[in-house]
Amino acid sequence: MSQSQPLPSAPPGAARAAADTRPVRFRVFRWKKGDETPHFDEFTVGAGPATTVLDGLVAIRTTQDPSLTLRHSCFHASCGTCGMRVNEREVLACVTNVRELGTETVTVEPIANQNLVSDLATDMVDLYGRLDVVDRPLIRQSEIHPDSEVADGVAEHGRFEDCIECGLCLSACPIVASDPRYLGPAALAAAWRVVDEPRGRDGVAVLALTDDAQGSWRCHLAFECSEACPSNVDPAAAIMLLRRRSAGERLRTILGRRDAR
Amino acid sequence: MSEQVRLRGGEPGLAAPTVPGASRPVSPRRRGPLGWVDVRGRRLGSWAFILNRLTGLGVLLYLYLHLVILSQLARGPAAWDSFVSLALSPAFLLLDVVLLFGLLAHGLNGIRVTLVGFGLVIDRQKAMFAAFMVLGALVLLVGALRIFTTG
Numbered sequence: 001m002s003q004s005q006p007l008p009s010a011p012p013g014a015a016r017a018a019a020d021t022r023p024v025r026f027r028v029f030r031w032k033k034g035d036e037t038p039h040f041d042e043f044t045v046g047a048g049p050a051t052t053v054l055d056g057l058v059a060i061r062t063t064q065d066p067s068l069t070l071r072h073s074c075f076h077a078s079c080g081t082c083g084m085r086v087n088e089r090e091v092l093a094c095v096t097n098v099r100e101l102g103t104e105t106v107t108v109e110p111i112a113n114q115n116l117v118s119d120l121a122t123d124m125v126d127l128y129g130r131l132d133v134v135d136r137p138l139i140r141q142s143e144i145h146p147d148s149e150v151a152d153g154v155a156e157h158g159r160f161e162d163c164i165e166c167g168l169c170l171s172a173c174p175i176v177a178s179d180p181r182y183l184g185p186a187a188l189a190a191a192w193r194v195v196d197e198p199r200g201r202d203g204v205a206v207l208a209l210t211d212d213a214q215g216s217w218r219c220h221l222a223f224e225c226s227e228a229c230p231s232n233v234d235p236a237a238a239i240m241l242l243r244r245r246s247a248g249e250r251l252r253t254i255l256g257r258r259d260a261r
Numbered sequence: 262m263s264e265q266v267r268l269r270g271g272e273p274g275l276a277a278p279t280v281p282g283a284s285r286p287v288s289p290r291r292r293g294p295l296g297w298v299d300v301r302g303r304r305l306g307s308w309a310f311i312l313n314r315l316t317g318l319g320v321l322l323y324l325y326l327h328l329v330i331l332s333q334l335a336r337g338p339a340a341w342d343s344f345v346s347l348a349l350s351p352a353f354l355l356l357d358v359v360l361l362f363g364l365l366a367h368g369l370n371g372i373r374v375t376l377v378g379f380g381l382v383i384d385r386q387k388a389m390f391a392a393f394m395v396l397g398a399l400v401l402l403v404g405a406l407r408i409f410t411t412g
Contacts, residue, residue: 224307
């Protein structure tokens with residue numbers, strides 16, 4: 001599996017870029033159901049100036065090992081499905097340029113702290129469950145512009161907020177690594193959206209939920225979640241803002257002014 | 262081609278990293294408290310986090326050692342004088358510098374953690390860490406000189 005293979009189906013007009021292709025070694029985490037232990041396999045892929053890690057993995061699956069399992073969809077950092085660990089850092093593989101990594105070997109692993117499904121694919125149910133706990137405020141309904149044309153059967157547009165549910169923050173957080181009871185950065189960032197902008201949801205209840213030893217107060221300020229987030233959600237800041245709001249509520253309670261707001 | 266990956270057990274709970282079909286929990290890496298000090302791929306915030314944890318444990322250890330040393334007073338003047346002569350040795354003075362480092366790092370970063378942890382100056386947390394560490398280094402330098410010159 002170490003022969004160099006060009007990327008399949010190069011886009012039109014890419015002949016000049018193809019001439020600049022260099023072999024890059026991919027070291028890929030492998031585990032299948034029933035395997036006693038995971039291991040790494042190495043592949044060599046031709047990488048041009050614009051080749052991303054996801055391009056390389058798709059090329060490996062297409063031309064070298066069709067059993068390689070990975071999640072991906074949009075190829076432009078919108079869907080969050082190709083979140084993985086590349087050279088020890090949490091990234092979206094679709095927007096991570098292979099050459100810009102600057103290493104001879106590109107080590108690819110699934111995100112940490114989540115259940116493995118197969119190879120690079122992890123079960124995202126845990127993340128979705130955490131988001132449900134805080135009322136999953138990720139989709140908000142935007143108003144339909146009066147001049148816009150709306151397709152038949154579409155009653156309203158849904159607009160995603162910034163979080164793309166990639167799970168990179170959960171992978172990067174050292175507290176999630178050691179304490180699975182911790183609600184985690186993605187859910188707390190979502191909780192802050194509910195608290196700050198309830199939009200009909202119960203922000204008071206969500207704030208009370210996060211005002212807990214396993215909620216916002218479990219964070220130890222490593223800020224890795226915000227560093228890893230590819231979508232500028234800044235979960236660490238959201239957690240700190242939850243704390244500020246919780247502390248303010250507690251102070252008001254102590255001073256007997258809870259109802260004076 | 263294949264390289265074995267060391268397994269590390271996970272904990273039960275909401276996000277227990279169990280592999281379907283595997284006989285025991287599996288996670289690719291960094292499970293458990295040892296993951297706290299794994300600096301591969303980590304950024305400044307993690308360094309601050311690790312520094313705070315290690316110095317916190319060090320200061321906690323010192324507090325217990327301090328109580329043990331104070332108990333020498335109960336054994337009479339001879340025992341205490343013996344300890345004082347040990348405390349003035351260069352090796353012991355170096356430990357004083359290490360203690361000062363731990364106190365400064367933990368205390369100054371603690372100010373940062375307290376401010377940021379209550380939602381204040383969140384967007385300046387990196388600069389605040391750097392500034393506090395520079396301040397700490399200067400105080401440590403002066404303190405070390407005084408420790409070794411005044412005994």
